[in-house]
Amino acid sequence: MIATVWRVAGVGFSLLLVLIAALLYGDSASQHAFLNSQIGEVTIGFAVRTDDLTVLLLAVVGVVATCVQIYSLGYLHERAASYHALVTLFTAAMAAVVVADSLFLLLIGWEVMGACSYLLISHYWERREARSGAVKAFLMTRLADVGFLFGIFVLGVGAGTFRISALDPAQIDPGVLTTGTLLLLVGVVGKSAQVPLQTWLPDAMPGPSPVSALIHAATMVAAGVFLIARLYDVFAASATTMTVLAIVACVTMLYAALCAAAAVEVKRVLAWSTVSQLAIMFAALSLGTHEGRHAALFHLVTHAAFKGLLFLCAGVLLHQVGSAAFVVLRRYTRRGRLRKALPVTFVTMTIGLAALAGVPGFAGFFSKDSVLEAAWEHAHGGSVVGWFVLVSVGLTAGLTAFYCMRLWLWVFFRTPALAGAVGAFEADDPMADLEDPDTSKLKDASWLMLAPLVLLALGAIALGYVDGLHLNWVVALASTVVVIFGVLPAYSLWSRGADPRPVLLEREFGVDRAYHALFVVPVRWLSKLSVLGDRDVVGAYVRAVGRSGALASQGFRLLQTGNVQTYLTAAVVGVVALAVLAGVIAS
């Protein structure tokens, strides 16, 4: 009953968002503030605004959320009430971020998303990896949010206002501006899982797939991109921040793409690819040009479509097969069953992967191309950053094509070379049952789940054309070549039945382990130290006071011997002592 209410509410709310976006479309930008309180010289309160960016993001969020909500109706049955409620809250929080004109309202949405993602990731709280992944996600984003909060302080106090529309970079001291934006960037990096705060996102995969779709496509991680787009004037005013952003983005996109190339679980590959794609958007933003911003937002929109699609497809795999690990999926695939049993999923996922890989004609191709174009333009302007971004995005495009192809082939196609073997993935799960699964009951998911897939697949193709076709043919050609260069090795490896995964990549460069040793272990030690310190140092003093009191008491009892002459002696000694003492003090 309650679950039904929340289901309806969830779908309704996300449709409402779409409706609002539609209503607001074309309205002139405006702001409205409410519930303000004056604290000293600054005002703390809430404000909302509407402009193109709001409308765009609201639409994206609304559509993706609608797809996810509807999809979830079919996907999820246990604990549906809390699930749908949280997804709705999640969407609402993202909507708050999108419409916020007050940094505090933005922060509320920003962090409520973190909390919702925590709760949703740990939806399957029976599973160990879900629990730890959720905690990790929350803590890492929380850590970044501290920087974000401080950034708000710095900018807000520096500008004398916490209203986004009132932040004028010209009015802010350059040093303050750089500090503030850098601190905000910390929050962005955390939320969008960029290097060095990237490790939480892949570990968040134990959450339900629709949630992953939501997180990766429209909310949470996209919020970082949105934020910089929203505060683009402020960010662009600080060259230092933009350079840092460029470096972070470039490192991240390559790093994540490499990690994705070695991941052996569909959702994990997709997660790393999100990190990588977000980095591309950041790279575009870091150009500091209008084209860059436009390209980033364009890529954000197309990415929302195809990444949402991909995660929902992965969800179908999980739902119908039970796992999205390569090793499991291969057991179906080696008999060629998977593709045939799940035709719609196969087709839509192929579209999604193509879009992700940047195959010409699909949305991803166009948006990535616009990023490359922007970078190219900028590089021509003599910017080192532009060159840097251009080269990185190019390399990433190749890697993306590689891992998309790898995923597609290994999951859906039997390898002639392996003659029905699972492939290179047995080692991943020695306990896995390598017997043939019962494939007779395998069938495609219900229409509730497939309808969003189809919708998003259409989006993944069509969204590439909404911005109008203005391709720079040189860049487009180059990127196509890069894609081909990425695809070919994947095909070649697959056809030979080999999947070489360097240890370094498989361990994702050891970052996780290093963080564990650098942060988690010391904190555990410190916590132990703190507990012991309280017990054995501070507490010991208190106990020692008590014990010495008791001891003294016992001592005075022992002195009370009952012998009156002892008392008299003590008294006379006391007289002499007092005389001497007072003499000493007086002199």
Next chain:
Amino acid sequence: MTTALFAVAAVVAVVSAVLVVTSRRIVHAALWLVVTLGAVAGCFGALHAEFVALVQILVYVGAIVVLVLFALMLTKAPTNPLPTLTTARSPFAAAVAGVLALLLGTGVVIAFGKEKIKPVPAGDAETVGTAIFKTWVLPFEVLSVLLLAALIGAIALSQRKSGES
């Protein structure tokens, strides 16, 4: 003259006082106390306080020491020397007393070392009597309450409990 008299009495007083606190026979100690008190009375005399000297002899030697001797008898004090009459703490007690004497003696010598007493007779019964009844009426009256209370108290304590044989 008075100085010499005083010196003799003082020496006697000190020697006998030492014996009072060191004698191993209790009864001897009591008798040495008589000597000390007498010698102190002599000192009073030498300081021209004849009335006080007289009272000292009457009250102390005549009454108090007799009381003490009675008490010794009643408490069945042995007449033979007792090795345990002083406690084991006596060296310490001696040290404490010694330090005290040193402190007080030094202080007294420094403060009064140069002063002399003029030998003027001013201690007859009339002087003291007048002082008591002209100036010190209140303490005198209170003293009478004290004597009465002490007397009644002593009697009450000495009575056997009713029912006690």
Next chain:
Amino acid sequence: MITVANDDFAAGVLLAILALPVLAALALWALPVQLGERLAALYGAVVSGLVLVGSLLLWTPANGWIAYVSGGETLAPGEQVKPLHGVTDVPWIPSLGVRFHVGVDSISVPLIVLTALLTFLCCVYSLKITPRIGRMRSLVALLLVIEAGVIGAFSAMDLVLFFVCFEIVLIPMWLIIDIWGDDHDAPGRKRAATTFVLMTVFGSALMLLGFLLVFRQAGTFDLVQLTNSPVLDGHGVPLAAALLIAVGLAVKVPLWPLHIWLPDAHAKAPTVGSVILAGVLLKLGTYGLIRILVPVLPDATVTIAPYLGGFSTVAIIAGSLACLGQTDVKRLIAYSSVGHMGFIGLGIATLSPAGMKGALFANIAHGIITGLLFFLAGAIKDRHDTSDLATIGRALYARLPRIAALLTFACLASLGLPGLAGFWGEMLVLLGAYDPADSLPRATYLVFMVLAGLGTVLTAAYFLRLVRKLCQGDPAEHPAGAFAVDLSRIELITWTPLITLTVLLGVWPGLLLHQWGSL
């Protein structure tokens, strides 16, 4: 400046809510034992409900904030002077210069309402859920006495009266811990109660010394006069007075390293005791700092503020780290109070409008949220007869889904999630630390701010650890107990106001912030 507004009605209400609980407690003790035991909770609920109504009557939007002065200059220029109302001012002990002077302004009223609310909820809770040992008559009576004492302290406008009210609560609280505390650990609860009362008494004795030094300097104990013409000069006697007062109040707050009484006292106390202790009593310390230390000894406060801030920051970090290592749910929540009170201390130490308001806000928020947390911990403890995490086992989501969900909610609120009440106070405190009063060393405060910010992460870490250890987990390994009943009606009724307020204050902080005027 404090000005005084004549308001006989408010004065009457204030006196009534001061006197009513005490008289009601005496009357309850006068009842026959059997009748008293049966009626106690209902009686307590009615009385404290009346007090709650009275305290709400005192809540008028017109009243404001005491100005405090630092280094001779007003920190916030151009602010409005807001009056004290509900004033009763009669001589009490003329020879000592002590007056019975009570009144409320907007600093006191929210705290008084909080006190009344929590006491009311404790009484309502006790209607159905009672400690195993029973003796409800005395428990309710003691709760009412504590309520009166705390309201008295929050409305006292005389240093000595404040001191007296500060002490009134000690013996009742000691009894509550000692008699109704953890029934598995009699020596432990005795020790906890005694440590609590002795440390607090020592602290308050030092505070009294500070008051007397103030008296020697200013010749009055009257807070209105003292606030209007504070004891200036940050060295010598005023500094000594400020130190003594600060240390005395710091025991109560409690500030690291004087917090050692708190975990035991909270952990061993019965549910209602923990709620009152954490929700109300701790506020006395921070209220005292704001009401007395800052306005009366402004210069000396500036001198000691960096140290106060430093210890508060240490409290935030050390408290959070200690929480990470706790194995007992009540102890963990208790330690979390150390961290949260550290935030409040830091806010006061900034001496800035934002920090102060943050401290005041965090005071209220902590009372509400920690009250809720202790209610929840008590509920879990009652159901499992232990508060040890390992013994309770995991997967409460499966066994007690509603309570576990509420626990998660309360944890999120307590860790300062924006949108819930816990956020605004801590945010304002950090903002205050970013921009402290001009007379304070800003670089030092920036370090405090960063450390406190890291403290929020640690706070999140231990609360998530709690949720993970308690709520989540494989239900197969931790089957539901036979008598484990999920959220009962009385619990729902008792906790609803707290939950509502947590959300309400989270989305509308202005509700309280407006109270404290435009500073």
Next chain:
Amino acid sequence: MTLTWTDWQAIAVPLVLAIGAVAVLLIDAFWRSSPAQLRHTVVTLLTGAVILFGLVFVWAQRDDFKPAFCRPAVEGPAECSLVFEPLTAGLWGVLLLGGLGVVGLSAYRLLAADIPVGEYHFLLLSALVGATTLAGARDLATVVIALEVVSLPSFALVALRRDRRGSEAAMKAFLVSVLSTAVMLFGISYLYGVTGSLYLTTIANRLTGLDPSMQRVAFAAGLFVIVGFAFKIAAVPFHGWLPDTYAGAPVEVTAFLAVVSKSAGVAGLLVLVITGLAPDGSDLRLVVAILAAVTMTVGNLAALRQREAVRLLAWSSIGQVGFLLAPLAVGDAQAVVGYLAAYVVVTLGAFGAVAVVQRHRPSGLLADYRGMVRSEPGLAVALIFFLVVLAGLPPGLAGLFTKFAAFQAVIDAHLGWLAIVMALNVMIGLAVYLRWIAELFRLPADDPFAVDIETPAVAMISLFAAAAVVVSILPSTLFALAT
């Protein structure tokens, strides 16, 4: 010398008490034939009436200033042996109230049967004569003799049951007291030598102009005098006799020692300090301050582990004396008298309660009080209130404010270290009393204490409790005693 009307008025109270004492003794001695109850009641009522008369008299003249037994001095104001002034009125009020309380606690069925009634009341009144005289005395001869008049009857009272414990207790108290008298007299002799007078005002005048070597002697002399009083009020390290004597004496007599005898000592010391023996800033005040600090610390610490009620009260009374000495060390008479008054009321109450329990449970252990809140709620609540007042915590506001006044006096005199020690002792003292209170609140023991409490005991304890409540609500009454 002729006694003037003023002189008679000034000594009226001690005089009436003395006459009353003799009358009581005579009635008891010559009316042996009457039944014990009647005799006891008559004696009690008569004693009470005498003391009550004293109280009424003091109340009527509380604002007067009456120097008595004066002689014109060579220099300065007239030298008087006794002065009745508001301070005296306050001290007398406290002493007489204490005496009255003890008389009430010694009513028929309360006082042990083997104590001779007439002698008991005679000695009690005699001691009161000494106590009142002491509080008004302004010359050293009167001081020392009055002090003896307080002490000697007290020792007789201690041993009045004439048993083994009583005699030992009396012996200890006696020996210590006599030594203290000797020491004090020795000091007085030096004071006389240095200043040539026994009148306190004259001594105070002449002490100021002494050369250094004389000053040293004067200091030693003053020290000896103060030490004499310190013995009497059992300041540490002159306290050894007190716990033993309290434990050995009948409970009523212990109450007397704790209330009247101790108050008299404090009163005497107060008179000495404020009339100029230890003027402001003198080392003697420092000595008293040191004594105060040591006394309260040792007393409270030793009380911490006591298992017997009387012994706990004994040690705690040492601690309380420490708190009394603190304002005394700075010459704040108002604080001292206020503290004394509160102390007297609640100590009487506590001893009254202890006496009730001890009569039925002679072992006197704290464990006997277990569960009393349920079995004897009235008595338990009263006892808790007394203890809370002694600890100085609300609701015992009388104790709180008298401690407060002590703190204020000490702070005003810039004795910061003493104030810190006092703060520490507030904590230790609280620990002491809480132990006892905790026993009362324990769940009922196997055989909880439940008896028919004797009517006079109920009346007296209720009276003390009522008084304690009144002074808790209106603490200003306490401080009005000596203004």
Next chain:
Amino acid sequence: MPLVLPLLLAVVLFCLGVYGVLARRNAVTILMSLELMLNAVNLNLIAFDAWRLDGLATGQTLAVFVITLAAAEIGLGLAIVLLLFRGHGHVDADAARDLAEADEREESPT
């Protein structure tokens, strides 16, 4: 005559008395030692009186008072000592220890 002579004698007697009080075991001998101390007081008083010659005979008067006081004390003291003897069978001051702090044993009421 030098004033210090009687004063030093008094000091010596006083300290001998102190020694006696502290070191002697028998209660009666302790009382005797106390008498020595009181005599030292009297010596002081008389000496100062003779030195001061204030015409009031203050010292002598007080000396007489002290002698009387000593008599009262010794009277009551001996009564107490006798009572002690009746109860304990001896008069050793340091052996009467019934009232010492009972460490672990229960005190036995008589």
